[in-house]
Amino acid sequence: MKVTQSEAIERLIKNDEYTSCTEAFLDCRLPGAVPKGNYSIIGPGVTQSEHQVVNFREPHSFNIGAASMPNGVTNNLHIHFSAEVFMCTYGEYTFRWGSNGEYEYIAKEGDILSVPTWLFRGFTNTGPDGSWLFTCLGEDNTGGVIWHPGIMQAANESGMYLTKNNMLIDLKNGGHLPEDKTQLMDHFPESEFVNLRKVSLADMSQRVSARDNRVFSSCALLDSVIPGHSCEIAPVIGYGVSQDRNSQPPITNPHNFTIEVVKIPAGNEIGSFRIDEKMVIIQTSGEVEIIFNQEKDISITVGDKDTYSIPKNAWRTIANKSANEAEFIMITAGDMRKRPEFENKIKTLAYELGYTIDSSGYVVKANLIIEDSLLLDE
Numbered sequence: 001m002k003v004t005q006s007e008a009i010e011r012l013i014k015n016d017e018y019t020s021c022t023e024a025f026l027d028c029r030l031p032g033a034v035p036k037g038n039y040s041i042i043g044p045g046v047t048q049s050e051h052q053v054v055n056f057r058e059p060h061s062f063n064i065g066a067a068s069m070p071n072g073v074t075n076n077l078h079i080h081f082s083a084e085v086f087m088c089t090y091g092e093y094t095f096r097w098g099s100n101g102e103y104e105y106i107a108k109e110g111d112i113l114s115v116p117t118w119l120f121r122g123f124t125n126t127g128p129d130g131s132w133l134f135t136c137l138g139e140d141n142t143g144g145v146i147w148h149p150g151i152m153q154a155a156n157e158s159g160m161y162l163t164k165n166n167m168l169i170d171l172k173n174g175g176h177l178p179e180d181k182t183q184l185m186d187h188f189p190e191s192e193f194v195n196l197r198k199v200s201l202a203d204m205s206q207r208v209s210a211r212d213n214r215v216f217s218s219c220a221l222l223d224s225v226i227p228g229h230s231c232e233i234a235p236v237i238g239y240g241v242s243q244d245r246n247s248q249p250p251i252t253n254p255h256n257f258t259i260e261v262v263k264i265p266a267g268n269e270i271g272s273f274r275i276d277e278k279m280v281i282i283q284t285s286g287e288v289e290i291i292f293n294q295e296k297d298i299s300i301t302v303g304d305k306d307t308y309s310i311p312k313n314a315w316r317t318i319a320n321k322s323a324n325e326a327e328f329i330m331i332t333a334g335d336m337r338k339r340p341e342f343e344n345k346i347k348t349l350a351y352e353l354g355y356t357i358d359s360s361g362y363v364v365k366a367n368l369i370i371e372d373s374l375l376l377d378e
């Protein structure tokens, strides 16, 4: 598939285009929960406000958003039906989970945390004002959220109600309750607490990828053997794009997406490849240039904190032409391992340097495998 310049531009969501909605959720009037910024960057996520700006609506099999609020402000306990992954890129957030928020984990800058479905969770900014969480939610339709019954009760008393189709009614802002009260969301019954997922602190700790304990591979892609094509990839959720057979992600349950962290040293690039799935990159430091098509005729720069969606099957080179290391979070659609296909020039160069990929798609020394299985195109 060929990418045009206008397509390349419309898939870039620059960080100054992220648009906060402070009335996205049922608890937005409750003491301690104000002001709370919610951002929908790719897909609507779980917003409950018709005023939420969604930067890019194209379905990806997942939703990318963000949350940010001043120090001390809380997002109250709620349940998700699809995977919810938090990527803390600035500051610190304290997460609580369990039927009454009885467990706690402090997420530091660089942490990526996956909270299981069907479990009450909430979080408080315990770092500087503006501490930032990117979020990735599984599925196109996330199904919304269920609020803790105590929060639902307090919100109703503050004049906020929720309909069964997940939209807010704000009585203090001109909203009206429907005559048919069955259209309102019921309170989650406390008798169901016993059936919710039980996750201990030890269990949750297994679902955190911290910046300092990520395991990066410097041979995660075939083209990494070529001078000027250095990159390092650390698996976080699922097996992702890596072609290193030793790659072992810390989090492996189904999310409907995979996450890897990628570093490209200054002046290096990932050579032209394509995959069958949509890919989103969230730039966490430095910048990269994405160069599209086999002709390499279209390019766009993804800056620090920007989000970029790469269409499936597009040929793309990801180049760091800056003087500093670039790091980004790479999210690809689907739970399965992805199979990058490098352009023939890359495959040939790697082969001349003694490397190819084996029949499982992993990087190997070419002299160790049977000649007939070399995956060079004619």
Ligand SMILES: [Fe+2]
Pocket (backbone or CB within 6 Å): 078, 080, 084
């Ligand atoms: Fe949430």
